[in-house]
Amino acid sequence: MKKIILLLLSFLTLTGMAQTAQKSLRQPTLDDLMWGGSNYWNLQPKSVFTAWWGEALLRTDVEQVSQLSDAAGRHFDAKGTPLFTLAEVNAALDTARCGMLRSLTSATFPEAGRPVATLRTTRALFRYNWKDRRVEWSIPLERGIEHQDFAPASQALAYTQNYNLYVTTADGRRHAVSTDGNRELLYGTSVHRDEFGIHKGTFWSPDGRRLAFYRMDQRMVTDYPLVNIDVPSAVRIAQPAPEKYPMAGMTSHKVTVGIFNPENDRTVWLDLGDPTDRYFTNLSWSPDGNRLYIMEVPRSQKRCDLVAYDTHTGARLGVLYTETNERFVEPQNPLTFLPWDKDKFIYQSERDGFNHLYLFNTKGQLLKQLTSGKFEVLELLGFNTRTRSVIIRSNESGHIRENLYAVDLKTGRRTLLDNGVGVHRAQLSPNGTLLRDTWSSPTTYRNIVVRSTERPRETLRLLEAADPWREFTM
Structure with missing residues (x-):
């Protein structure tokens, strides 16, 4: 009987403690849950901003x-050492003239060993020498410009404004790539409805001296009726904003590809042939800038041709x-x-049912399949030039996991x-010897660490975020 009474007392004590702990947790409110709420950002996992300066890691607060x-x-x-x-x-x-800089978190460092940072305000792009x-x-950023594409090698900026494409070079000169752009004739924007991995319309050569770009003629495409509700308060009524x-x-629509040289203000148009019902995707410059490679797909999508073009003559x-x-x-x-070899490249394909890497030479010969298996290569991050390996992100260890591998x-x-x-995202250093790994899992909040790509080990822990919801009942 005595034992039964002791067990009952223990149970009641534990139950009371659990209820007390439950009462100490609070229910989330809309201010906690909704973007713009007064406490919303306090409940997001913390982060750390970094950038590579050559192989040196910088923290950009x-x-x-x-x-x-x-x-x-x-x-x-x-x-760290303050710079x-x-x-x-x-x-x-x-x-x-340039406006006030509000934060250093987006600073980039284009020249290893040289103390310069590329920064931008809302009104200018500029380079700062901290020594x-x-x-x-500095390059002024006019109001209304879009699709900005900066070439660190030449310090030139490509952008669109009022449907036309422009290039401002490091000397401050503005070059008009086109002058006849309008709602039906677009320059320097994404084409083919953002299919086939297309997310931009300008492509700088490796030395930043020439710009490949899309021109999209959609005069023959039917307008789809849409309205714009973002109108001045005095107008109130939504206005027509049809979309092709x-x-x-x-x-x-019909797409063509040009290559603009700001040194002579000349555009070379590629000899694509009739662009009707054809998709021109995944533009790639050769390392020496003499060729442009395009993956061309007909509207039936049962075929893809990898085609090379002369960038000087078109x-x-x-x-x-x-591939068929x-x-x-x-x-x-x-x-x-x-x-380390300008005559070899990696081609990604789902030809065996999963996205994998294939090594080709510039003669079009398949040298070897680099990855295989029932998993997807999700991202090619770059190369370790010392070990001559390619660094990838894949779901090989599980389809709800994303991990980093050296191949x-x-x-x-x-x-x-x-x-x-867990799920990992990485930023590879220029030579590929180090990577910044941001990862989390169902039981681990955001962690940010630096890892070696040659010896699988953690080099530096930058962040181990706490559970921001630990004081709430969910």
Whole structure:
């Protein structure tokens, strides 16, 4: 009897403790759950902003940039060495002309070993030298420009404005690539309804001196009726804003490809032939800039031709490779050339039912299949030039997981680079020896670490986010 009474007392005590703990948790409100709520951002997992300066890792906070490793990326210090501050940048910036810089989190560092950062305000793109504490150059960003595409190699900026395409070079000169653009004739924008991995309409050459671009003629396409509700309060009534949309079986737009050289303001048009019912996808420059490769797909989508063009004359040089399928072919990724061999590239295809990597040469010969299996290669991140391996993200370890691997180009052997759990996103250093890995899982909130791509180990832990919902009942 005594034991029964003790058990009942223990049960009641535990129940009371659980109820007390439950009462200490609070129910979320709309301010907690809705974007724009007063407490919404406090309940998002914390993050850390970083950028690569060659192989050195920099931390880019709102008000300060710090260096977390040496130039070779071998020795790390989590506290970091301060390089420059937001106040120092604004002191050197002509804020009357360029506006005020509000944050350093999006800074990029295009030249390894040289103390310069590329930054932008709402009114200017500029380069800041933190050693000399001066702005080396700036490009004004006019109101209404879209589809900005910056070439770090030449410091030139391509953009569209009022349906036309322009290039502003490092000397501040503005070059009009087109002058006849309108709602039915577009330059420098994404084409083919953003299918086939297309998400932009301009493509800089490796040296940044020439610009390949799309021209889309949609005069023959039917208007689809839409309205614009984002009108001034004085207007109140939605206004017509029809969209050109080729319905199934109806006439589609026609696309051509040009290459603009701002040094002579000349455009070379590629000899594509009749563009009717053809899709020109996944444009890729050769490393020397002499060729442009296009994956061409007919509207039936049962065939894809990889075609090479001369970028100086526009001449069609020939078909390197053809992929066919009785159902459909859907290329999604441009060619990726090997950094150490300009005559070899990686072609991505679902020819065996899963997206995998294939090594080709520029004669169109398939040299080997690099990855295979019942999994998808989700992203080609780049290369480790020292080990001559390709770094990828795939779902090989499980279809709800995304992990990082190094693939040896000689043997095809895959090496897992992370912990094998959760979903991972990575930023690879220029030489591919290090990567910043942001990952989470159903039981782990955001973690950000630096990893080696040569020895699968964690080099530096930047963040281990706490559960932002730990004080709530869900």
